[in-house]
Amino acid sequence: MKLIMNRLKQFFVACLAGISLTACVPESVNNGGSALAGKWMLQTMNGAAPKAPLSLDVNTDDGSVRGFSGCNRFFARAQMTGETQLRVSKIGSTKKLCSDGAMMNTERAYLNALKGVSSYSISGNKLSLSGSAGNLVFTK
Amino acid sequence: MTILKLRVLQALTVLCCLSLSQVHAQTKIVGGVKSDPGAWPSAVALLNKPLADGIEAGTIVSSLTGLPLFLVSEANYQSQNCGGSLIDSKWVLTAAHCVVGEDNTVIAPETLYALVGTSDLMSGGSRITVKSIVVHHAYNSQTADSDIALLELESSAGDSTTDVLGVDPAVDTIATAIGWGDTTADDATTSYPADLREVDLPVVSRADCTNVYGADFTNNMFCAGYDAGGKDSCQGDSGGPLFVSDGGVFKQAGVVSWGTGCAQAGYYGVYTRLSQFTTWINTVKSGGTYTPYIASSISSSVSAGGGGNFWFGFPLFIIMLVLRKLIIGTKKRN
Numbered sequence: 317m318k319l320i321m322n323r324l325k326q327f328f329v330a331c332l333a334g335i336s337l338t339a340c341v342p343e344s345v346n347n348g349g350s351a352l353a354g355k356w357m358l359q360t361m362n363g364a365a366p367k368a369p370l371s372l373d374v375n376t377d378d379g380s381v382r383g384f385s386g387c388n389r390f391f392a393r394a395q396m397t398g399e400t401q402l403r404v405s406k407i408g409s410t411k412k413l414c415s416d417g418a419m420m421n422t423e424r425a426y427l428n429a430l431k432g433v434s435s436y437s438i439s440g441n442k443l444s445l446s447g448s449a450g451n452l453v454f455t456k
Numbered sequence: 457m458t459i460l461k462l463r464v465l466q467a468l469t470v471l472c473c474l475s476l477s478q479v480h481a482q483t484k485i486v487g488g489v490k491s492d493p494g495a496w497p498s499a500v501a502l503l504n505k506p507l508a509d510g511i512e513a514g515t516i517v518s519s520l521t522g523l524p525l526f527l528v529s530e531a532n533y534q535s536q537n538c539g540g541s542l543i544d545s546k547w548v549l550t551a552a553h554c555v556v557g558e559d560n561t562v563i564a565p566e567t568l569y570a571l572v573g574t575s576d577l578m579s580g581g582s583r584i585t586v587k588s589i590v591v592h593h594a595y596n597s598q599t600a601d602s603d604i605a606l607l608e609l610e611s612s613a614g615d616s617t618t619d620v621l622g623v624d625p626a627v628d629t630i631a632t633a634i635g636w637g638d639t640t641a642d643d644a645t646t647s648y649p650a651d652l653r654e655v656d657l658p659v660v661s662r663a664d665c666t667n668v669y670g671a672d673f674t675n676n677m678f679c680a681g682y683d684a685g686g687k688d689s690c691q692g693d694s695g696g697p698l699f700v701s702d703g704g705v706f707k708q709a710g711v712v713s714w715g716t717g718c719a720q721a722g723y724y725g726v727y728t729r730l731s732q733f734t735t736w737i738n739t740v741k742s743g744g745t746y747t748p749y750i751a752s753s754i755s756s757s758v759s760a761g762g763g764g765n766f767w768f769g770f771p772l773f774i775i776m777l778v779l780r781k782l783i784i785g786t787k788k789r790n
Contacts, residue, residue, distance in 0.1 A: 369558060373598070378671070382598045384558045388691070389597055391672050402503075406724070408672060410553045410600060410714045412694030413637060413648065414538045415504045420646070452476070 349378045351438050352396065356454035359442075361426060363451075368419060370426055372443075372454060381430075386423040387414035392430065402436040402445065425450070461733050485633060486641045486719040487687030488655025493575050497616035499652055500540035500548050501532065501577060502607075503569040508535035508583070514664060529587075533650050536568075539635045539696025541605065541708055542572060542617045547707070547741050548586075548607040549620075549693035550726065551711050552595040552749075555605050560597050560751040565589050565607070572613040575652035577636060581653055585610045590740050591749035592733065601674045603713045603728045606740050618697065621707040624678065624731045625700045627661045631680050631709060632699045633725070637692025641719040655687050659709075660724050669716075669724060676707040676732050678710060681724035688725045689719035698727050720742075 328393040358370040371383040374394060381392040381404055407427055414420045432449030443454040471494050504708030510516040511531040514524045526534050565586040586609035587608045596600035625631060634654045639647045657680040665679035673679070676734050680698060681688055688695070689712045698710035710727030717723060730737075739746050 371558075378672075389600060391555060391599065391714075392749055393670075406669070406672075406716055408714050408716045409671065409691075410551070410603075411637060411689060411691050411694035411712055411718075412551075412554055413694070415507050415535050 333393075352376055352394075352402075352436065352443070354456055356443050356456055358426070358452060358454050360453045361422075361429060361450060366422055366426070368422065372430075385409065385426050386419045387416075388412050388423065390427060390430075396436075400435045400437060402433055404430045405435050407431055427451075462473070467645070471632050473576070484657045485635050485637060485653035485688075486690050488639075488653045490649070491575055491634060491652040491654045492712075496575065496652065496654070496697075496699075498542040498618035499575065499634055499696070500542055500613075501536045501552075501571040501581075501636060502538040502548075502550060502554060503532060503535040503571055503583065504537055505535075505567050505569045505585070508532060508569055511535065518609070524657070526787045529578055532571055532581065532583075533648075536577055536636055536692065537646075538692070538694045539637075539712065540570065542613050542709075543615055543620060543708070544741050545612040545615055546587075546609045548609065548613075549708070549711065549737070550605050550607060550741055551603045551713055552591045552596065552605040553603055553713070554695040555607070556591060556595065556597055556751075557689055562589050562749065562751070566606070570607060570609055570613065573616070575685050576650055577649045577769060584613055592736060593747035593749045595749060599674065600677075600726075601671065601712050602676050602715050602733075604711060604730075604736075606737065615743070618699070619705075619707045619735055620707040620713075620730050620737060621700060621702060622731060622734045623660045625709045627659055629659045629700055630656050631659055632656050632706070633689045633694030633696065633712060633727075634699070635689060635696040635712065637696075637712075638690040638718065641688070641690070641717070646691075655689070656685060657681050657725065659700075660783065665724055665726070669726070673678065673726065677713065678729045678731050679724035679726055680710070681715075681719075683722065685721035685723065688715060688719035702737060703770040715749050752788070 325444045352374045353376040356372045360368050368386045370386055373382045379394050381394045383390055388410040389418040390407055392404050395403045429450040430454050432447035433445045434447045441456045445452040508531045511526045511534055512528050516525050517523060518525050538550060540548040540550035543549045557563055565588055566588045571581045571583050586611045589607055591605045592602045632654050634652055636649060636652060639649055652740040660679040665673050693712045696712045697708045699706040700709045709730055713726050713728050715725040
């Protein structure tokens with residue numbers, strides 16, 4: 317009986333240790349979607365390099381997405397489903413006008429592409445977003 | 457031959473009017489109307505100074521032809537990027553995001569003009585250079601919280617100033633946004649007027665705005681607009697004023713800040729809540745001491761690698777150690 321109790325106690329301690337260690341492991345191991353977290357810089361939009369540093373900052377804790385779209389700041393909500401599906405919605409943006417008309421066009425295209433995103437993939441430090449309005453490739 | 461000349465003249469007239477209509481056809485800030493000249497004397501257009509100067513000097517040229525891209529008369533129109541309001545003869549109120557760059561640093565004052573004294577970007581007005589820019593110390597570029605800045609002018613812009621309301625306007629109060637921003641609501645097209653526009657928008661309850669924007673809607677913001685959309689401020693209107701009538705006198709209650717699209721159904725325009733900043737405004741205007749804005753690389757991605765769920769695991773680890781001690785201690789006493 318004593319032996320059984322000792323084994324139970326050891327098992328209990330081991331379980332607690334295991335749970336606490338598990339909780340300290342980076343989330344990207346437990347949740348593949350968290351690999352999205354961080355600041356990404358746009359490298360290409362539909363194959364073309366942008367003329368300004370367009371960015372995407374993903375917070376997987378609260379699902380917020382923020383960034384710079386060339387002229388304005390934007391904020392949005394991201395919803396990840398499974399390992400590859402991603403939706404970006406409620407894209408809010410400040411209301412400044414860029415004197416550079418081409419940059420305003422780029423900004424609109426970028427925000428439209430984000431709005432149309434349906435899937436993502438990560439390979440190394442490269443993030444690819446694909447959707448109805450185009451493909452975006454970022455790096456960290 | 458005379459008839460032929462007449463026909464050519466008619467054709468040219470039609471073409472000319474069609475091209476002008478690209479600028480002036482849309483009647484609204486979005487869903488608004490053209491303002492009467494002089495209706496809003498405190499309205500300020502913020503101009504990109506290097507661009508405005510370059511257009512006037514003829515140095516902004518086409519890379520293909522080498523010819524000037526714009527007419528000299530278009531200098532103000534082509535270089536306008538934000539709005540503002542004259543709240544003192546030498547102070548312009550605007551949005552912080554109009555004067556803070558992508559790297560979170562404040563732009564150089566010498567890169568701005570404040571155009572005052574006109575509602576027409578194609579004629580009239582006076583350009584005044586900016587002496588200094590004061591961004592609110594709590595401005596967060598990632599969230600647009602505390603989206604407010606003051607520009608000190610190098611010289612007096614006169615006394616056509618507006619007062620800040622100082623209190624929150626009541627829900628459903630009709631407020632008026634003014635600006636030279638985009639008059640189209642859809643993403644596919646844009647139209648930027650030369651004439652100042654205005655639109656009436658009801659103030660929305662904080663609860664309704666929170667329902668729409670959630671945590672993005674902070675205590676330093678308020679909303680105005682219609683559930684059905686159709687009327688709103690838009691790109692180019694940033695920094696401009698949102699007025700309400702106070703005993704028949706228009707006073708400024710908000711600053712155009714951000715929104716989800718423009719005039720979209722289900723989304724309101726978001727404005728800097730000036731009632732939260734009256735002390736700061738008065739302190740800066742009067743030369744008092746204020747906390748400076750410090751540019752920082754703010755990141756919202758708090759879970760970017762490594763940390764895991766430390767604040768869940770650590771207490772559990774302590775509990776485990778305590779329990780282990782209790783268990784081993786009990787065993788030793790046995």
